Amino acid sequence: MGSTRTAWHVLLVALLSQRGSRRFEVRSEVPLSAEPLRADYLLLRKSDESSLPAGTLRRLWDLLPSEAIVEFKSIGRPYRRRNLDRLCSYLHLYFADMPERLEQRSDLCGVLLVPSRTRSLDADVAALGLAWDDLGDGYWQLRGAAFALIVVEIDPVAEAEDDDLLRLFGHGEARTREARRWLAQQLGAEEMAMEMQDLEGFDEVVRKLVATLPPEQVLAAYTPEQVLAAYTPEQVLAAYAPEQRMAGLPPEQRMAGLPPEQRMAGLPPEQRMAGLPPEQRVAGLPPEQVLLALPDDALRALSDAYLETLSAEARAAIRARIGR
Structure with missing residues (x-):
C-alpha cells in the first residue's frame, strides 16, 4: 500500500533539507505506523452467494x-x-x-x-x-x-x-x-x-x-500434587472435616495454636493435672481451697481450733472427709 519511490523523491528531500525552513527537520521514507499496515x-x-442463513x-x-x-x-x-x-x-x-x-x-x-x-x-x-x-x-x-x-x-x-x-x-x-x-x-x-x-x-x-468444563474433568487432567500446588495450606485444609485434618498428626501438632482452655476441654480432672508438680496444681487457689486439696491424713492433723477459723463451707467439707 506504500507509494513508489522515484529519483524525484530523492531530489525533493535534498531541496527541502537545503532550502526549506530551518524550523523543520526533514525525514524521508518514514514508517507512519508502529505496527504493520495489516487489517485483521x-x-x-x-x-455465487449461498442461500443458507x-x-x-x-x-x-x-x-x-x-x-x-x-x-x-x-x-x-x-x-x-x-x-x-x-x-x-x-x-x-x-x-x-x-x-x-x-x-x-x-x-x-x-x-x-x-x-x-x-x-x-x-x-x-x-x-x-x-x-x-x-x-x-x-x-x-x-x-x-x-x-x-x-x-x-x-x-x-x-x-x-x-x-x-x-x-x-x-x-x-x-x-x-x-x-x-x-x-x-x-x-x-x-x-x-x-x-x-x-x-x-x-x-x-x-x-x-x-x-x-465441569470441575471433575479439569481436575482429572492434573496430578494431586499439581492441584494442591495452586492453593495455600489454609485453602487445602478447608476442604477436609476436622477429624480428617488431624488424622496422623502427633498430639503436639494437633494442639498447636489452641488456647489452654480448648486444649483441656473434655479432659477429666486427673488428666488435666497429670504431670504437674504440686505447687503448680494449687497455684492461684485461695488458702481454703488449697486445704481441700490436701489428703485426708493431713486434714486429720489440723486442730479443732484451726478448723473453727475456716469458713462454714470449708469446715463442713473437711469434717465430712475426716469424720469429726
Missing part, C-alpha cells in the same frame, strides 16, 4: 457491501484510543490501491468488533465528528465518515441472537455443550494450537475453555 480480516462478497453475527452480513475491512478488539486487548482512526486509514489506503475492484466508496465499509462499547471508543467517535445510529440488538452504524462504518457489540449481539459460540469472544461464558466441543476442537487441532500458543490472549482462550 477482509470480507469479500462471493459472486449465517450461523453467527446473523444481521451483519446483509449490512455489508462487496468488501469490508474488519478490526476485532478482544477482552485481552480491548479498544484503545485512536483505533478507529487506524481503521479509517486502512479503508482509505485500501480504496486507493484497489481502483479495479472498488469503483466507488460505497463498495467498501469498515467493521469494528468489540465486546462492548467503551468510553475510549465513544470519545473517538465524538472527536471524529461521527454520530451513532442504533440498528438494534448491539449493531450500530456511524454516520459522517467517508466510508460506511459498522460497530458490532459482541455481548448484546450474542444474547439477542442466543449465539453461544459468539459469547466466547465477549465477556460472557459458554452455556452449551456445542460451544465447549467447538472450542476444544480448535485448541485440539495441532496446527491451530501451535499458531495460537505464543500469541497474546492465549491464556484467556484456555481460561474460557476451562470455564466450560
